[in-house]
Amino acid sequence: MLVEDDEEFAESLAEVLRDEGHGVTVFTLPEEAIEWLLSGQRAALVLLDLRTPGMSAQRFRAMMMATPALRALPVVVVSGDPNIRRIAGSIGASDALEKPVDVSRLLATIDRHCQARPPTKAGSD
Numbered sequence: 003m004l005v006e007d008d009e010e011f012a013e014s015l016a017e018v019l020r021d022e023g024h025g026v027t028v029f030t031l032p033e034e035a036i037e038w039l040l041s042g043q044r045a046a047l048v049l050l051d052l053r054t055p056g057m058s059a060q061r062f063r064a065m066m067m068a069t070p071a072l073r074a075l076p077v078v079v080v081s082g083d084p085n086i087r088r089i090a091g092s093i094g095a096s097d098a099l100e101k102p103v104d105v106s107r108l109l110a111t112i113d114r115h116c117q118a119r120p121p122t123k124a125g126s127d
Contacts, residue, residue, distance in 0.1 A: 003045040007054045032057040052081030063093040076115040
């Protein structure tokens with residue numbers, strides 16, 4: 003799943019991922035993404051823009067941590083913020099990618115976090 007408010011960037015990134023055989027659901031609003039997860043939809047990884055309008059990445063991650071079935075779902079923070087690694091660590095993100103995103107690194111990161119890991123279902127513990 004990709005949570006990114008820049009629609010053009012989100013669609014281009016999603017296209018790259020789909021071309022590589024990954025299923026991608028794109029959300030421009032983090033509130034919609036968390037509702038989707040809480041409704042029982044499945045994801046193997048969350049690519050989360052650090053700066054989105056409405057809900058902060060910190061709040062998004064806190065909501066995930068408050069839901070047992072979502073706690074182990076890897077979150078990779080994506081941002082142009084020079085402090086991205088520190089911020090990612092502070093919210094318990096699995097990894098961080100700087101914008102502009104290096105596609106090779108993105109794909110390696112996805113493979114590393116999703117290898118042999120089935121998508122989680124929010125309705126199960």
